[in-house]
Amino acid sequence: MNYYLLEDNLIQQDRIQSILKSCHIFDQPAALLAALQADTAPKIILLDLEIRTVANAGLNVAKMIRQFDILSPIIIVTTHSEMAAMSYQYQIGALDFIDKTQNEQQFKQRLTSAIAVAEQRIQTQDVAQAEMISLPNGQKSEQIMLNDIRYVTCNDSKSHLITVYCTHKSVQVRSTVKLLPTLHEDLIQIHAAYVINKRHLVSVDTAARTVQLTDQMRVPYSRKYFKMIRDLVS
């Protein structure tokens, strides 16, 4: 596990290094980005939001990191407590938001627990499955991780709205069920109104005419697709 820190204040650098011994420290965004791109090992990134030479550094650097690395946990370390943590979680998937102005003990505790959560997350995720697909939304599109998708269904036949059910979230966009299988070969249609991600297919219940997906989700299938589903399960 490699740790990276972007921080231009010497005292704060020391402070964090005293907690995280093996931390690679950078005080300029460009150097950090280059180092991150060169490193293929799993990594945890700590960012300060304020770098004196660059305006809005933290957020912009995080966005740049996300362009080539969507998985590595990012932890924000800052004095900007008024900034909404929610905003960073949404925009760059920041894992945690740690306030530098806390006293030493609290700070250490928060940082170590955040690191622990990040390490755990890295262990549970499989880099090979981090494939993003672009989900059409009317004229626009939404990025979504393919492996997250459990199944997709439409609201009603006329509305042209579909809802994508993922592990921990659901997303509603303007699109059609029919269009989804064209996005990726793992998305397969099993019913006029349902498309599932075949990676999550567990079993078929012929009596209730449903398929079971991971996390106990059940989705109906229609007879037309039964053979194909049976072949997939066996």
Added chain:
Amino acid sequence: MFQFLNFFNALTWPMFESIVMLIWFRTLMGHHHFSRRIFLSAMCLLYVINMVGNGFESPLLRASVASTLSIFVLLLMGWQQNIVRSKRVILLYAIVSSLLSYWVINFEMTMTTLVNVPFVIKTSLDFLANVVAMLAALMVSRVKYSWLTEKFLERHPTQLHTLLFGSLFLRVLNDGLAYLFAVNQFSGSILWDFFLLVLIVGIIFVPVISNQHELLHDRINAHDVEMTATQNYAQQLEDKYSEYRFFRHDYQNILASLEYGIQSENMSDIKHTYYSVIQKSQALLPDAQLLNLKNITDTTLRSTILVKHQAALEKLITFNVDCQQPFTASAFEEDLNFYRVIGILLDNAVEAAEKTVEKTITVLMIDCEEIVIINSCTQDIDLTKITNFEYTTKENHSGFGLYFVKQYIKQHENIELATMIEKNHFIQKLTLEAKNQ
């Protein structure tokens, strides 16, 4: 020659009638774009209906069948196209279009019976009247005024019912007169024709005018609310400012004692004062979570957010706005409905956040192209249902809000909405397109 003319007229008459009816219907339904397939099949159906209707021997059937059936076809067409959710509104406009399409030809017939003209001239006058009716319908349809009364009528059922019964009555009366005309007991009256026209125009314009009146009224009210919100906000800023002044005063005191400690080189004094600074500064520093509105250059957007912010504060909800770069929705500046969409989404956010323990709303505005509203929410909401007509979590409410938003998004190509639920947070993300793209 005469026979040919008669035959030609018999063929074209129903066609004119059906086209004119469809044009009126389209205009009255707010220029809804019907697909060509629907339009053509409706036209064929109307043609057959009018053809058959005019061919009946019995005067009673000839007077009523075609008009009734064509209203039915228009109603079905509007229904199938899902233009407005109220079938009564569609029915009203179907009746009005049928009244309008028959009016010109009725008027022409009245005129020709009053003045005795040879049969050839009468037939050509019939044809001419049909052409005039179509030109009139086309001309009105060129006026790209969106009537927008269907939403208004849905909100005012009494007015809708009065108009509907009025128009039904006119339709029945007209059919009755047509029957009398067919059995030669009634020779038509110009006065009645004009009176009828006035009534039809009245049916069309009463809701338009009351709608405008209501809009104006709403706008004045909204302005009042904005004024109050701005005043409250200014008051809150002043309060914060005095807190800062208070802190500054305290801070200077602490600095003075620190300096005294340093001069006398008394480490324990310095330590004591320093830790009191930390404690005090954490207790005293005013909460900086006021709004970050200065970057929202669009004043309407700013005041919309301000109004909802005040509403959220009253309900003890933490309301954050994160807008790092100047934000403006240039493509939507003229469109009041856009701000209504934002208002509805924020209202829903306030309402949902109020019920949670976390009570937070975060509004993100990113690069002039994304507005994201994130609120804490409690139960798992089923996304497949929320935009349905009748779905609502509010009491005494028709569940109009998200339905309106959905329709708006559907009608505008340069805006999209994605709705997400993630770990007890409800996220509405609007993606905008700049005007000059």
